[in-house]
Amino acid sequence: MSSQEADLHARSPWALHGVHLAAITPATQPIVADVIVPGSKSVTNRALVIAALAEGVSRLSGVLRSDDAYWCIEALRQLGVRVEVRPEAVVVEGTGGSWPNANTEVYTGAGGTAARFLTSALAAGHGSWVIRGSRRMNERPMGELFQALTALGAVITPMSERPHTLPIRLEANGLTGGTVHMSGATSSQFISGMLIAAPYAQSPLTVEIVDHIVQHAYVHITLDMMRDFGARVKELSGLSAMQVEASPYIGREYEIEADASTACYFWAAAALTGGQVRVQNLRYDTRQPDVHFVDVLAQMGCAVDTSGQGIVVRGPERLRGGMTVSMKEMSDQTLTLAFIAPFADGPISITDVEHIRHHESDRLHVIVETLRSLGIAVDERADGVTIYPGAPHGARLSSFDDHRVAMAASLIGLVVPGIEIEDPGCVSKTCPMFFDKLQEIGINIALT
Ligand SMILES: O=C(O)C1=C[C@@H](OP(=O)(O)O)[C@@H](O)[C@H](O)C1
Numbered sequence: 001m002s003s004q005e006a007d008l009h010a011r012s013p014w015a016l017h018g019v020h021l022a023a024i025t026p027a028t029q030p031i032v033a034d035v036i037v038p039g040s041k042s043v044t045n046r047a048l049v050i051a052a053l054a055e056g057v058s059r060l061s062g063v064l065r066s067d068d069a070y071w072c073i074e075a076l077r078q079l080g081v082r083v084e085v086r087p088e089a090v091v092v093e094g095t096g097g098s099w100p101n102a103n104t105e106v107y108t109g110a111g112g113t114a115a116r117f118l119t120s121a122l123a124a125g126h127g128s129w130v131i132r133g134s135r136r137m138n139e140r141p142m143g144e145l146f147q148a149l150t151a152l153g154a155v156i157t158p159m160s161e162r163p164h165t166l167p168i169r170l171e172a173n174g175l176t177g178g179t180v181h182m183s184g185a186t187s188s189q190f191i192s193g194m195l196i197a198a199p200y201a202q203s204p205l206t207v208e209i210v211d212h213i214v215q216h217a218y219v220h221i222t223l224d225m226m227r228d229f230g231a232r233v234k235e236l237s238g239l240s241a242m243q244v245e246a247s248p249y250i251g252r253e254y255e256i257e258a259d260a261s262t263a264c265y266f267w268a269a270a271a272l273t274g275g276q277v278r279v280q281n282l283r284y285d286t287r288q289p290d291v292h293f294v295d296v297l298a299q300m301g302c303a304v305d306t307s308g309q310g311i312v313v314r315g316p317e318r319l320r321g322g323m324t325v326s327m328k329e330m331s332d333q334t335l336t337l338a339f340i341a342p343f344a345d346g347p348i349s350i351t352d353v354e355h356i357r358h359h360e361s362d363r364l365h366v367i368v369e370t371l372r373s374l375g376i377a378v379d380e381r382a383d384g385v386t387i388y389p390g391a392p393h394g395a396r397l398s399s400f401d402d403h404r405v406a407m408a409a410s411l412i413g414l415v416v417p418g419i420e421i422e423d424p425g426c427v428s429k430t431c432p433m434f435f436d437k438l439q440e441i442g443i444n445i446a447l448t
C-alpha cells in the first residue's frame with residue numbers, strides 16, 4: 001500500500017466517513033466571517049494522559065472530538081482507565097499511575113501525541129504492553145524516546161523489522177530517576193512524553209537536551225499543563241534542562257483551549273481572498289505556536305488585529321512575497337504557507353523544517369509534488385522549499401492521508417477553479433468538521 005492510500009483503520013467513529021472527493025468552488029467574493037474553532041489536539045491529548053495518571057477525577061471541557069483524541073481515549077480505556085465522554089465534558093478517573101490492565105494491547109491511531117505520550121506514561125508504570133500505531137505512525141520515529149526510556153529501566157522489544165518505530169512490546173517496571181539525556185531535534189514530543197511521565201519516576205528526574213528542540217512551544221505547553229495538574233517542575237531558560245519532582249498529578253476541572261493550528265486555515269482564507277476572518281475563541285497570548293502564523297501573514301501584507309475578542313486577519317489586494325521564513329517553531333503551518341505562497345508577488349523560501357518529513361506524510365515532498373502538479377515552480381532542499389509565484393491550474397489532488405495536506409490544499413480551491421481533494425475524510429485526525437466550517441463561511445463544497 002502506498003503512503004498516499006488512506007489507512008481507514010485509523011479513522012474513528014468521530015471521523016468524517018463515506019466521502020471520496022471534495023470539489024471546491026472558488027469564493028465569488030472576499031470571505032468575511034467569524035469562526036469558532038474546536039479544541040486543541042495537543043492540549044486535549046496531554047490533558048487525557050495527565051488526567052489518567054493523576055490521583056482523583058478530572059473533568060475536561062472543550063475536548064476535541066477527532067481521531068487523535070478518540071484513539072487516545074480508546075487506548076486509555078483499553079488500559080482499564082474509566083473515561084466517560086459526556087456531551088459537555090470528558091470525565092477521567094485517574095489511576096494514580098498504576099494502570100489497571102497491566103497486560104494488554106493498545107492502539108494509538110495516527111497521532112504522534114498519543115503514541116509518544118502513552119509509551120512514556122506506560123513505561124513509568126508496571127506491566128507488559130503491546131503498543132501499535134496506524135500504518136504511518138508505525139513508520140514515524142520513536143527511537144530516541146525508546147533509548148531514553150530504556151536508559152531509565154524500560155525494556156522495549158520491536159515487533160517489526162524496524163527497531164526504532166512502533167509496534168513494540170514494552171515491559172515496564174517503573175522509571176528510575178536521575179538524569180536522562182535526550183535529543184529534541186527530531187520531535188519535541190519525545191521530550192513532552194518523557195516529562196509527562198516524569199512525576200511517576202522513582203526519584204526526581206532531570207531531562208537534559210543534548211542538541212535543540214524543534215518546536216519549543218509544545219514543551220512549554222507540557223510544562224504549563226503539568227503544573228496545572230500539580231506537578232513540581234523547574235526548567236532552565238531555553239529549555240536546555242528540566243527537573244521534575246517525583247510527586248503525583250492531582251485530578252481537576254480543566255478547560256481545553258481552542259486549536260490554533262486549525263484556526264490558521266481560516267485566517268489563510270481571509271489572506272487569500274482579500275477578506276476578513278475573526279477566530280473568536282483564541283487569544284494571541286496562547287502558548288500554541290501556530291498562533292504566530294498570523295505574524296507571517298502580517299509580513300505578507302495582511303492586517304492582523306489581536307486587540308479585541310479573538311484574532312482578526314484582513315487580507316490585502318495582493319499577498320507579498322520575496323522573503324525567507326523559518327517555520328521551525330510552528331512547523332505544522334508549513335503546508336499552509338506553501339499552498340498560499342504561489343499567490344504572493346515574489347518567491348517565498350521556507351527553512352528549518354527537515355523534521356516535517358517525519359510527520360503524517362513527508363510534507364516537504366508533498367509540497368513539491370502538489371505544487372508542481374498545479375504548474376508552480378518549487379525548489380526542494382533537505383530542510384525546506386522555495387516557492388515561486390504563479391497561476392495554479394485546477395487538478396485532482398491527493399491528500400496523502402494527511403489532514404494538513406487536505407486542509408491546506410483546500411485553500412487553493414478558494415481561488416482556483418477545478419480543485420478537488422481526494423480522501424477528504426483524512427481531515428478527521430484533528431478536524432472532522434473542517435468542510436462544514438468552510439461551508440459555514442460561504443464556500444461551496446461538493447463532498448461525494
Ligand atoms: O506536542 C505536540 O502536541 C505537538 C508537537 C509537534 O510535533 P513535533 O515536535 O514532533 O514536530 C507538532 O508538530 C504536533 O502537531 C503537536
Ligand SMILES: C=C(OP(=O)(O)O)C(=O)O
Nearest residue numbers: 110111112113332359404
Ligand atoms: C504533526 C502533527 O501531528 P502529530 O505529530 O501529533 O501526529 C500535526 O498535527 O500536524
